[in-house]
Amino acid sequence: MRVAYRMLGSVADAEDMVQEAFLRWMRTDRAEVREPEAFLRRTVTRLCLDQLKSARHQRETYVGSWLPDPVVEDDEPDDVTLPLMLALERLSPLERAAFLLHDVFGLQFEEVAAEIERDPAACRQLAARARSHVREARPRFKVExxxxxxxxxxxxxxxxxxxxxxxxxxxxxxxxxxxxxxxxxxxxxxxxxxxxxxxxxxxxxxxxxxxxxxxxxxxxxxxxxxxxxxxxxxxxxxxxxxxxxxxxxxxxxxxxxxxxxxxxx
Known part of the structure; x- marks a missing residue:
């Protein structure tokens, strides 16, 4: 859910992606899966990349300002704040995926490469481009x-x-x-x-x-x-x-x- 929501900005769409990943997991020969977490994250990421193609068209025809679905918590979850999520909207789907997987979720570029089917050098470039676009949107200091x-x-x-x-x-x-x-x-x-x-x-x-x-x-x-x-x-x-x-x-x-x-x- 954390990966899917940050990729899509929609709680309902994120739930759909996780549900589809679960169905694929149920159909998979799990004896062949060495790392279940990596398998599930990769499945969700690729489903989200496909979903973003149709989501972009929906955003273009959206009435008024588009904001991500609100998630309400008692504490600040991390530095993926609302302004950063809006900045992510301006990235290509692959830039968004590379930035989130590496900078937010802490995956190595070799792991990111496997997730989005690009080589590590390309993933490094994608994340660097994304970083330059979203740098201003990241909180410089947290409000107490x-x-x-x-x-x-x-x-x-x-x-x-x-x-x-x-x-x-x-x-x-x-x-x-x-x-x-x-x-x-x-x-x-x-x-x-x-x-x-x-x-x-x-x-x-x-x-x-x-x-x-x-x-x-x-x-x-x-x-x-x-x-x-x-x-x-x-x-x-x-x-x-x-x-x-x-x-x-x-x-x-x-x-x-x-x-x-x-x-x-």
């Missing part, structure tokens, strides 16, 4: 867990109470706001960049929230970023994740697409 959750709580309280002064004090000058409604729930079609633009957007959001109250479900880490889950007035869940740097919020990621929230119910 308690501090991150404190900021998430403060952001929730300010956005729900309408305290724009408190809200503005948390935002960096180059903050951005991203919302994924998938064309199924109201959400901004394009990301909003810059302090003034984000504040203006949240003035509208806060006014709407005064009429359509949301209920806090829990605080936690959404794809490695501090945030919270809410139950909105329409009966659907929503996740909000905050990218934080130097004590300020540099990006806000809101997931509203019900298809991507179904697993959280």
């Amino acid at each position: 867990k308690e501090r991150g959750l404190e900021l998430a709580e403060a952001f929730f309280n300010a956005s729900r109470s309408g305290d724009m002064k408190a809200l503005g004090a948390m935002l960096s000058a180059d903050v951005s706001a991203h919302a994924d409604g998938g064309g199924k729930r109201p959400a901004a079609i394009a990301p909003v960049f810059g302090f003034d633009a984000v504040i203006k957007q949240y003035e509208t959001v806060v006014a709407w929230l005064q009429e359509n109250r949301s209920q806090l479900v829990r605080f936690g880490f959404i794809n490695g970023l501090p945030g919270f889950v809410t139950l909105e007035a329409d009966g659907e869940l929503q996740t909000t994740a905050l990218d934080i740097e130097d004590g300020k919020i540099t990006a806000i990621y809101v997931m509203r697409n019900p298809d991507k929230l179904r697993h959280l119910h």
Whole structure:
């Protein structure tokens, strides 16, 4: 699941890939398998590479901003945070696989080569190209867990109470706001960049929230970023994740697409 989800950014698709790998495992003569873990990981990786070809077409026709399915945990899982997953979207499927298998999961290039059916030198080049593309998206330092959750709580309280002064004090000058409604729930079609633009957007959001109250479900880490889950007035869940740097919020990621929230119910 960890490999498949990070390859695809979709919980449902990752589950499908793992299910298909399990079926293939059941049909395999396991006496012939020397390393079950390597066999399963290789099967999942290759299934994901095939899936990414069709996923790319779906992303091209997607309504509004695309964000990966939210995974909610009590602690930061690793450094594969939401911004890094978005950066991975810009890579080719093979670059993505080489980077994840080597840089994230710690496989040697000889092992990566066997997984994606390329020679080790080619895998080294794929990973190097990927690394140069995603370097800026990797967290330069981790936000202390308690501090991150404190900021998430403060952001929730300010956005729900309408305290724009408190809200503005948390935002960096180059903050951005991203919302994924998938064309199924109201959400901004394009990301909003810059302090003034984000504040203006949240003035509208806060006014709407005064009429359509949301209920806090829990605080936690959404794809490695501090945030919270809410139950909105329409009966659907929503996740909000905050990218934080130097004590300020540099990006806000809101997931509203019900298809991507179904697993959280």
